[in-house]
Amino acid sequence: MPTATPLSRKRYLMLLLVFGGTVLNFADRTNLSVAAPTLKHVFHLDPLALGVLFSAYAWTYVLANIPGGWIVDRIGSRVLYAGALLVWSAFTVMQGTVTRFGTLFGLRLGVGVAEAPTFPLNNRVVTLWFAQHERGFATSTYLVGQYVGMAALTTPLFWIGARFGWRAIFFTTGAIGIVWALAWLLVYRDPPTVASEPAPTGERRQPARSASQSWRELSVVLRNRQIVAICAGKFASLSALYFFLTWFPTYLIDERHMAVLKAGAAASVPFLAASVGVLIGGGLSDWLLRRGAAVGTARKVPIVTGLLLVPSMTLAAFAHANWLVIAIMSFAFFSQGLASVSWSLIGDIVPPHLLGIAGGAVNFAGNVSGIVTPIAVGYIVKTTGTFTWALVLLGAIAVAGALCYVFLLGEVRQIELADAPEREVEAVG
Numbered sequence: 192m193p194t195a196t197p198l199s200r201k202r203y204l205m206l207l208l209v210f211g212g213t214v215l216n217f218a219d220r221t222n223l224s225v226a227a228p229t230l231k232h233v234f235h236l237d238p239l240a241l242g243v244l245f246s247a248y249a250w251t252y253v254l255a256n257i258p259g260g261w262i263v264d265r266i267g268s269r270v271l272y273a274g275a276l277l278v279w280s281a282f283t284v285m286q287g288t289v290t291r292f293g294t295l296f297g298l299r300l301g302v303g304v305a306e307a308p309t310f311p312l313n314n315r316v317v318t319l320w321f322a323q324h325e326r327g328f329a330t331s332t333y334l335v336g337q338y339v340g341m342a343a344l345t346t347p348l349f350w351i352g353a354r355f356g357w358r359a360i361f362f363t364t365g366a367i368g369i370v371w372a373l374a375w376l377l378v379y380r381d382p383p384t385v386a387s388e389p390a391p392t393g394e395r396r397q398p399a400r401s402a403s404q405s406w407r408e409l410s411v412v413l414r415n416r417q418i419v420a421i422c423a424g425k426f427a428s429l430s431a432l433y434f435f436l437t438w439f440p441t442y443l444i445d446e447r448h449m450a451v452l453k454a455g456a457a458a459s460v461p462f463l464a465a466s467v468g469v470l471i472g473g474g475l476s477d478w479l480l481r482r483g484a485a486v487g488t489a490r491k492v493p494i495v496t497g498l499l500l501v502p503s504m505t506l507a508a509f510a511h512a513n514w515l516v517i518a519i520m521s522f523a524f525f526s527q528g529l530a531s532v533s534w535s536l537i538g539d540i541v542p543p544h545l546l547g548i549a550g551g552a553v554n555f556a557g558n559v560s561g562i563v564t565p566i567a568v569g570y571i572v573k574t575t576g577t578f579t580w581a582l583v584l585l586g587a588i589a590v591a592g593a594l595c596y597v598f599l600l601g602e603v604r605q606i607e608l609a610d611a612p613e614r615e616v617e618a619v620g
Contacts, residue, residue: 201382202320208379209313209333212276214340215368216309219283219302220248221341221436222364225348226357228444228451233357234292242569245437247296249561252303263311263551268319272312273376279305280368287361311550318538318546320382324480327489330535331473335466338528341436342462349440349455417540418549420600421533424494425557427592431501431527431585433564435461438578439520446578447513457517464521468528472497476532487603490536491596497529498593502586508579527589533596539603560588 223230223245231241263271282301289295313333321329344364352360439461443454472493479489504523507516541549568581 205316205320205379206329206332208375209316210336211371212272212309212375213313213333213336214344215276215280215364215371216306217337217436218340218344218364219279219368220306222283222348222360223248223286223299224437224440225345225352225455226360227437227441228454229352229357230295231441234295236292238572239566239569241441242438242565242567242572244292244296244299245565245569246562247299248303248306249433249558249565250303251300252307253555253558253562255304255307258307258551263308263315263546263548268312268316268381269376269379271308272379273372275305275308275312276368276372276375280365280372283361283365283368285361285365287358287365307551307554310554311546311548314537314550315546323486323539324477326535326538327473327476327480327532329473331469331476331532334473334531335469335528337432338462338465338469338524342459342466345440345459345462346452346455349452349458353452415540415606417536417600417603417606418552420595421536421540422553422556423595423599424498424530424592425533425553426560427498427588427595428494428527428530428533429557430560430564430588431504431523433561434568434581434585435465435520435524435527437565438568438581442578443513447516449513457513460517461521461524464525465528468497468525469531472529472532473535476535485603486539487600490532490539490603491600494530494533495593495596497526497531498589498596500526500529501589505579505582505586508577508582530592536603540605542606 227241227245230236230244236244279302282298282305286295286298286302289298314330317326317329317333348360348363351363440454440458443449443457444451447454449457475493476489479492480486501523503526504520507519510516510519537546537550537553564585567584568578571581571584572578
């Protein structure tokens with residue numbers, strides 16, 4: 192019976208590092224939502240102003256994604272990930288010192304810039320260390336960090352805020368990030384070869400490409416129909432995610448009239464449900480591949496199913512009992528988690544030397560929702576006095592995303608660059 196090699200065992204250690212980085216990535220995105228019920232009184236914010244503050248992180252995060260992905264392809268994983276984590280954690284600590292709205296807004300912009308390379312880095316690490324039939328599992332494992340982290344941290348962070356004040360929320364999450372950055376720098380290394388492929392990793396330089404060739408290849412990738420479809424679908428999926436990451440605690444306190452600590456405990460339940468959804472989505476995708484399903488079918492089944500179930504959140508508007516609201520929202524967030532396996536598609540479609548820039552482009556498109564969703568929800572709440580129409584809007588966006596995966600994505604196959612000029616039928620101009 193074959194035994195695991197040291198290299199195959201080591202990949203799980205690398206995946207653990209990525210998991211931890213993802214937990215902290217989202218903890219430092221969403222700690223503001225935990226502090227928001229207090230901050231809105233400290234800084235005298237109406238719902239629209241609070242939505243703008245929620246969106247601040249995403250403005251720079253979105254703009255820095257494509258250049259962040261470009262940097263990933265050239266610098267690699269070890270130093271860049273540690274440096275990014277250290278910088279955004281420092282910005283997080285500084286948020287606990289602010290006395291003005293403008294300063295807090297500016298520091299949120301800084302967190303967005305520093306976090307921009309992380310998901311292209313995550314995707315690169317998984318592609319280098321795991322074979323194609325394992326990437327659904329590996330991707331879902333690190334993606335579940337964004338949900339497990341908040342499930343585990345939401346209640347303690349609410350308690351920290353209630354016991355020590357809202358500033359302690361930022362001090363705590365930032366300090367943990369600084370420690371994890373040092374651990375990453377000490378432990379992480381790229382593998383000697385790409386998993387199940389003969390090509391060398393990013394630590395060994397790729398064959399030189401001319402500037403014109405690089406730009407031509409990049410143009411083909413970014414205009415490819417598959418990439419366009421994934422970008423649209425990612426926007427739809429992350430729109431629901433950003434509602435939970437920003438407005439959900441405020442929704443429970445203001446709309447459902449929960450006490451702060453009770454809202455903190457209740458807010459963690461949908462994150463647990465989403466964690467289960469992510470793992471089921473990745474496991475189902477890999478299981479379908481092992482059963483002989485086409486890559487496109489294996490990836491799209493959990494994605495489309497999840498997106499079509501997200502609109503169930505609108506039922507919360509008709510529920511009177513808070514436990515039923517939490518159950519409905521947990522099912523909707525579970526469904527969003529089910530759709531998160533879309534990151535695996537990038538490794539299936541994009542050549543290894545362009546994984547960073549392609550991942551950055553998809554992350555750019557998806558995280559535009561981080562700007563749109565908080566502001567749109569804030570505007571709707573301010574003008575209508577309720578979250579009902581905001582939930583309807585999020586459900587409609589999810590359905591549109593499912594349609595993109597069904598009708599626009601088409602057959603999943605790796606982009607061929609050698610004959611790119613002659614293959615314009617594959618691209619969307």
